[in-house]
Amino acid sequence: MPALPFEFPEPTGSFDVEPPRRKRRLGVILSLSLGLPILLAGGAAGYLWYTGAFSEPEPLRLSFAEVDLIDAELAERADLADQLATARADYRSQLSDWDQALQWAETDRAGTAQPAAAVSNPGGGAMPGGDPTGRAFLDSIGATDVTVFFEAGPENCGYSGTGGEENYLYAGGCFSTAYPNTLFMAWDDGADDMVWSIFVHEAMHWFQSEHYAEASYLASFAGIDFASYTPQWEADASCRAVYVHGMTLDDYVDSSSPCTVDGWYEGWIADYLASLGAHRGAPVAAEFEPLETSRP
Numbered sequence: 308m309p310a311l312p313f314e315f316p317e318p319t320g321s322f323d324v325e326p327p328r329r330k331r332r333l334g335v336i337l338s339l340s341l342g343l344p345i346l347l348a349g350g351a352a353g354y355l356w357y358t359g360a361f362s363e364p365e366p367l368r369l370s371f372a373e374v375d376l377i378d379a380e381l382a383e384r385a386d387l388a389d390q391l392a393t394a395r396a397d398y399r400s401q402l403s404d405w406d407q408a409l410q411w412a413e414t415d416r417a418g419t420a421q422p423a424a425a426v427s428n429p430g431g432g433a434m435p436g437g438d439p440t441g442r443a444f445l446d447s448i449g450a451t452d453v454t455v456f457f458e459a460g461p462e463n464c465g466y467s468g469t470g471g472e473e474n475y476l477y478a479g480g481c482f483s484t485a486y487p488n489t490l491f492m493a494w495d496d497g498a499d500d501m502v503w504s505i506f507v508h509e510a511m512h513w514f515q516s517e518h519y520a521e522a523s524y525l526a527s528f529a530g531i532d533f534a535s536y537t538p539q540w541e542a543d544a545s546c547r548a549v550y551v552h553g554m555t556l557d558d559y560v561d562s563s564s565p566c567t568v569d570g571w572y573e574g575w576i577a578d579y580l581a582s583l584g585a586h587r588g589a590p591v592a593a594e595f596e597p598l599e600t601s602r603p
């Protein structure tokens with residue numbers, strides 16, 4: 308845990324003790340070194356007495372300008388104390404939020420729940436192309452514990468509820484933090500050409516959960532509801548697929564999650580949440596120090 312601002316460690320230095328055999332010499336040095344100043348002080352006192360330094364002092368007189376200066380200085384110091392107290396409270400509050408966000412995100416990611424099969428995928432139990440279970444791709448992004456679950460039931464939020472319209476074929480997937488190691492995938496027979504881009508999009512949701520869940524929790528602490536930035540969260544997933552993994556804008560342009568961020572970059576979603584008022588990451592103690600004040 309980082310050190311709290313404005314707190315300093317207790318001094319821990321030790322002091323050597325003089326060995327006993329040197330006591331006599333030490334005594335001599337002390338009596339000499341103490342004796343001389345005492346003699347000098349006696350001489351100075353005698354001189355001061357002679358010059359009237361011990362007579363009743365004149366009452367202190369301050370000009371109005373000097374009184375104003377002292378009042379201003381005291382007011383400034385009181386203001387500084389307030390600034391310090393506010394900064395300390397802000398820092399502790401943000402640190403507490405950050406610890407909580409981190410803990411919740413880690414708990415989400417550590418989940419091991421596995422969904423139960425409900426409705427089989429009309430498109431079958433393997434994706435088209437050379438990576439039918441997405442294993443090679445998932446391993447390449449570090450999602451070694453994640454597997455594709457071919458499922459068309461209600462837990463596949465991207466596919467469930469679609470279909471039934473003439474001349475339309477659907478493909479849909481879902482990632483849910485309730486099942487951090489599962490990507491749901493389903494598609495209609497004949498929708499094969501949409502499957503891979505949706506799979507990559509869902510894998511990007513896993514990546515978001517791995518790297519940006521904390522940012523999302525910090526946003527919630529700032530009163531920013533997930534629903535208010537769902538389009539940006541979705542765009543971030545598709546844009547990551549485009550900018551990092553070679554998918555094309557066309558792959559998502561007609562989907563429910565188009566990549567709408569021109570010039571997308573790593574960390575874009577965290578910047579976006581910060582632009583809405585969310586804090587970013589762990590608070591940095593030095594940033595809570597009040598600005599230096601100039602003194603006369």
Ligand SMILES: [Zn+2]
Pocket residue numbers: 508509512541544564
């Ligand atoms: Zn999505």
